[in-house]
Amino acid sequence: MDLVMDARRTSAHAAFWLMTRRVTVLAACVDVVFFLFFLWSGPVYLAWINVLSVSLYVLANLLLRYRYNYLALLLIWIEVMGHAVIGTLAVGWGAGFHYYLLMFIPAIMVSGYLALTLLPLCVLFTLYVGLYLVATRAGPLSPIADHALVALNLFNVLVFFMMASYTARFFYQRVRQSEQRLREYAARDTLTGLYNRRYFLELAGKEQSRAERESSPLAVVIADIDYFKNINDTFGHEAGDQVLVHIGAILDRCCRAGDAVARWGGEEFLFLLPNTEASEAEQFAERVCRTVAQQPLRRAAQDSVLCTLSLGVAAVGMDKTFADALAEADRALYESKMAGRNRVTTTGPVVADSYLAERRSPA
Incomplete structure (x- = not known):
């Protein structure tokens, strides 16, 4: 039973890192869209911040490829949190950049033991609430046109739905595959591979x-x-x-x-x-x-x-x-x-x- 549980944990971790690699590619593509959007609507400095974001995701993907997983994860945390804070403070809470912080919740929950998730969850919750209070009280530092703000919010909501749906579907498929493998193990003789x-x-x-x-x-x-x-x-x-x-x-x-x-x-x-x-x-x-x-x-x-x-x-x-x-x-x-x-x-x-x-x- 211990061997089976170890195999399931190993499979879950491997699935998590594979999903993380794919998400870095998707996130880099989203930042390319942000770059073009802020070149059009302003402020322009946010466009060039997205160039840095794309660079961080490319580096994180390379680190994941060569198994520097936790360093890559640190870069992703820095990029997403920095992007969410800068974007929210610059153009306001209504832009929807805060949604990306919520994407860390499932990532935190599947990345380790329950006891190890409490601190990251508390940090994430504190950041989210603090960002809301600051953004709603201080207002945007670099306001953009209302129609641009609405478009940005809808785009961020769309990306959030896409990422949430993808991660949920990804782990659902992985669970089904793991169940199938466990059924196969339970039905097979360990030496010959024939039915038991x-x-x-x-x-x-x-x-x-x-x-x-x-x-x-x-x-x-x-x-x-x-x-x-x-x-x-x-x-x-x-x-x-x-x-x-x-x-x-x-x-x-x-x-x-x-x-x-x-x-x-x-x-x-x-x-x-x-x-x-x-x-x-x-x-x-x-x-x-x-x-x-x-x-x-x-x-x-x-x-x-x-x-x-x-x-x-x-x-x-x-x-x-x-x-x-x-x-x-x-x-x-x-x-x-x-x-x-x-x-x-x-x-x-x-x-x-x-x-x-x-x-x-x-x-």
Whole structure:
């Protein structure tokens, strides 16, 4: 759980810095518009202040690109606060430059732990209220025409809405992506990347319900790596893990559209084959068996591990649950083991109950 939380925090921080880079580009473009606006309406000194603002955003973007994140963030804070204070004092509260201070609220809240956000929020609140009191009491230092003031206010409101909408949408998409990745992690075996047992059982329940509604066939194939204990004893447990990954990748490639394969446990794998009759499932299992036998694990120039599978096949019917079919496939797998391994057996006669204990003994 700690690893998952660390991954989520890392993802959130990476998303924050990516969003910050994009916002610097947008903010620089806005300042170019301000430059042209104040050249037209005056006061001209505000136009040249925007040249400095663009330069600061370009520098901040470069710093973010080379991972000097906090220095870049300091420049952004200085630019936005300075711009908001100078613009508000120069042309008045009605110009709407104070809106840009509010953009720091979501940035502060996602940039660190809650305890670390209190001081920046207090500073921001104090600045905002203080700027309002000074601007409304003192009036603008460099008033502009009413129509220009209205246009400037509407433009600032538009930019504020655009930035707020963009940041909200950006983080919404990031949250959705993180949720999807977490669902994938929860459904996958950490070693092989195949489905894990828990998710596979959920999938099997859904597929059986669908098969019953549509009166369509459904089959299961269970596979077990032959002599896996010998592989571990001979080559080491690291080689055993490599074998599991190698075979897992082969089995995944063998799946057709709609099929599913999971690491069932240890060296066992399980296929779920929708819309597949027992005879078709047997042919599928034969192909898997041959494919694995023909592709040994290459570990070094002259070091390879020959891997084979024993497989059992069973069909899920209207009068047979997935658990029943799995038990039959398990017995068929045992027969494959007893018949010499590296082979496929379909559902056959019930073997003595003692097979379960024997079946779990080292192969």
